[in-house]
Amino acid sequence: MRSFQEQLPELTKRGIRPVAVSVDPPATTREHLAKTGWTFTFLSDPDAKAVRQYDLAHDVGGGKVIARPAELLIDPTGTVRWVNLTEDLRVRARPEMVTAEFDRIAGRAP
Amino acid sequence: MERRRNFFPLAGFLVCVIAFVSYFLFFYRFAVTRDVPWTGWLLLGFGLALVYAGLVRAFRRPERYRGKVLGSILAVLSVAVAGSFLFATTVGSRDLPAAAGAPKVGQKAPDFTLQDPQGRTVRLYDLLGSQAGGAGAPSWVVLIFYRGYW
Numbered sequence: 001m002r003s004f005q006e007q008l009p010e011l012t013k014r015g016i017r018p019v020a021v022s023v024d025p026p027a028t029t030r031e032h033l034a035k036t037g038w039t040f041t042f043l044s045d046p047d048a049k050a051v052r053q054y055d056l057a058h059d060v061g062g063g064k065v066i067a068r069p070a071e072l073l074i075d076p077t078g079t080v081r082w083v084n085l086t087e088d089l090r091v092r093a094r095p096e097m098v099t100a101e102f103d104r105i106a107g108r109a110p
Numbered sequence: 111m112e113r114r115r116n117f118f119p120l121a122g123f124l125v126c127v128i129a130f131v132s133y134f135l136f137f138y139r140f141a142v143t144r145d146v147p148w149t150g151w152l153l154l155g156f157g158l159a160l161v162y163a164g165l166v167r168a169f170r171r172p173e174r175y176r177g178k179v180l181g182s183i184l185a186v187l188s189v190a191v192a193g194s195f196l197f198a199t200t201v202g203s204r205d206l207p208a209a210a211g212a213p214k215v216g217q218k219a220p221d222f223t224l225q226d227p228q229g230r231t232v233r234l235y236d237l238l239g240s241q242a243g244g245a246g247a248p249s250w251v252v253l254i255f256y257r258g259y260w
Contacts, residue, residue, distance in 0.1 A: 022258030050222035055211030076248035
């Protein structure tokens with residue numbers, strides 16, 4: 001997440017808007033953003049509604065369902081153009097992977 | 111002759127604990143030290159080497175160095191810490207649902223409406239803009255699902 005904040009200018013330049021989604025309620029996200037200073041869009045999905053729609057629900061026990069890490073690049077028509085489903089929660093997509101994929105799709109020089 | 115105290119096993123054990131804790135509290139924040147936990151491996155290697163050196167001198171030169179009993183206990187604990195680290199960063203972190211039904215490339219992304227940190231309602235297709243049938247200027251979106259801090 002920190003890397004997406006750091007690469008925000010590179011993403012914005014290409015017209016890509018990062019949108020982070022978790023089951024954290026708005027208050028938790030608000031506190032976290034106040035601490036980290038991250039400025040892109042964060043959305044709260046406390047009932048794991050969107051998480052289930054995308055089949056990313058991870059039941060961590062005690063009735064608690066969270067999102068398994070995943071990144072999707074969606075074009076302006078709403079079509080999914082790239083998906084990253086990590087097999088290891090320590091290893092996440094880097095923003096460079098997103099911009100490289102965008103450049104490939106858009107046919108631009110990397 | 112007075113037998114010397116043998117600090118190596120204790121020092122080695124502490125290095126192993128630091129290897130474990132520093133990864134999750136600090137090195138986890140940076141992709142270069144998170145994706146491949148080499149800082150943990152390096153520190154664990156150093157810690158276990160210290161423990162081993164301490165045990166060797168306790169058993170080979172018992173007339174000079176203490177630490178046979180305590181050193182052995184610390185050695186077992188150090189190996190346990192190293193084992194837990196390897197487990198947590200291999201098997202543990204791979205315990206994820208397969209997500210076979212996640213949207214595939216070429217499919218339409220399911221629309222949703224959620225709240226932002228200020229409690230305002232935000233619709234995904236409004237962020238994507240008019241071409242997707244939402245309000246606002248057309249834009250690409252990279253959706254990042256994360257575990258959160260609940």
